[in-house]
Amino acid sequence: MDKTDGAADPANRLGLDYQDVPRWRTSAPLVDVHTHLYDPPHAALFFEAATRYGVETVFTMSPLEQVAGLRAEYADRLRFIAVPRWKDMQLDGTFRDQWLRDLAAFRERGARLCKFWMAPPMRERFGLTLDHAFMEPVIEEALQMGYAFMVHAGDPSVWWSPQGKYADVSKFGTKADQYPPLERFLDRVAPRVVIAAHMGGWIESPEFLAGLLARHANLVLDTSATKWIVREVARRPEAVRAFMIAHADRVLFGSDLVAREPYEHFDHYASRYWCQRTMWERDYRGESPIEDPDADDPPQLAGLHLPDDVLRAVYSGNIARLDLL
């Protein structure tokens, strides 16, 4: 695929050849528990990169109407995560009834996880949090259907800075305000498994995450949101490395790759896997190949060189042990 002439590719600021894959430390196939695949042409581009970077099985939050087409093409490699029709979101019975019907339809198609996206804009727009009464029938139905959960709880701490998009805490709450509803939800659905996306939303504080994991045995984290995780790991590599080793059985590999326009190049998809695997496996220290306005300039990437048993657990062992594959 062509790049725009003259413009630096935001996925490849170092001019790497992403087809030239580094020699990885593990040969076992990886499971990516967090993607968003849409139409088949973009999914094909995504899978080209996934295959090249050793990712065999992929969990996707695809719209219900895309499931049949994706499954026809990639049946064995795909697992679906049930999502509602977010763009129609309203706090009313019509939206919720459709959500419940979609949960049932995804379940019939084999989904074992459902996603609750509870980022601060939900609080701003609808006053909605995980422990809001509106959610209770959805949670109850999902439990009855046998679902485990994926939850988006937090966003980058820098977004709460005075220049950040959540600076107005009267609308969005503080970052700490995002967590009591999550903790009540974890208690509500225990022992059902809950995956808190993007390292639980608080990679900036491995200390906070360790407490969260200690308080909730049904909680696991995913490594998705590559730019965010890369820049914060680079700021505190030793702290995150110690956290990953201490909680090796509680972290799942994920990318948060979104396969649709405007992502038309192999390099975009490959860059996320290159960074994730380099960060966890290698002893690389240097610049990140991905542009990131929230990072130091230039953006940094720190390889943690995790032990082999930790890599195996995070890459595929944990999701298999949780019986969600």
Ligand SMILES: [Zn+2]
């Ligand atoms: Zn996502």
